[in-house]
Amino acid sequence: MLIVPYDRKAVERSLAHRLIETGKLEEPALERVLRLQSENAERLEALLAKLGFASERDIAQALSDQLALPIATPSDYPEEPVLDGKINEAFLAKSAMLPLAETPEGLVLAMVDPLDDYARRAMEMATGKPVLPMVAVPSEYEAAYARLYRAADEKAEPV
Secondary structure (H helix, E strand, C coil), X not given: CCCCCCCHHHHHHHHHHHXXXXXXXXXXXXXXXXXXXXHCCCCHHHHHHHCCCCCHHHHHHHHHHHHCCCECCHHHCCCCCCCCCCCCHHHHHHHCEEEEEEECCEEEEEXXXXXXXXXXXXXXXXXXXXXXXXXXCHHHHXXXXXXXXXXXXXXXXXX
16 A cells, blocks of 8 residues: 655645535634644644534544545554554654554554654554554544553553
8 A cells, every 4th residue: 555645734625625515614613723723833633623623533534534544443443552562652652643453464553643654654664564544533542542551551560
């Protein structure tokens, strides 16, 4: 699977229009978010969700449709960490991504920001496998990360 780097601004514009067309976002809310975004470097999707103008699920669905990528569902997240000890947990947290499975085709990776070409390429270099990205709903990613890594840290700490 060949992944071509995306033009973030073009995808964001298209994502916003898709959300407006489907009634998931109001035009005045988009204008407000775009003004805020011009003052900082935060992603459009993150601002929309943070400010409550669109739900995480609606944003993930629009990204999925836009990029032709599947959405990672809670049942897609593994019971145990994939690549345990091979990938720095802090990098996974900072990049908001989690390996879901290793397949003959590559590494299935849930990504809150599937436009993050740097993170995708870093995972490919670290694993030697192509990345098969899936769109992650932020709250579902955070719950899975906490279950997989924070719970393991708590078990490892002496009482």
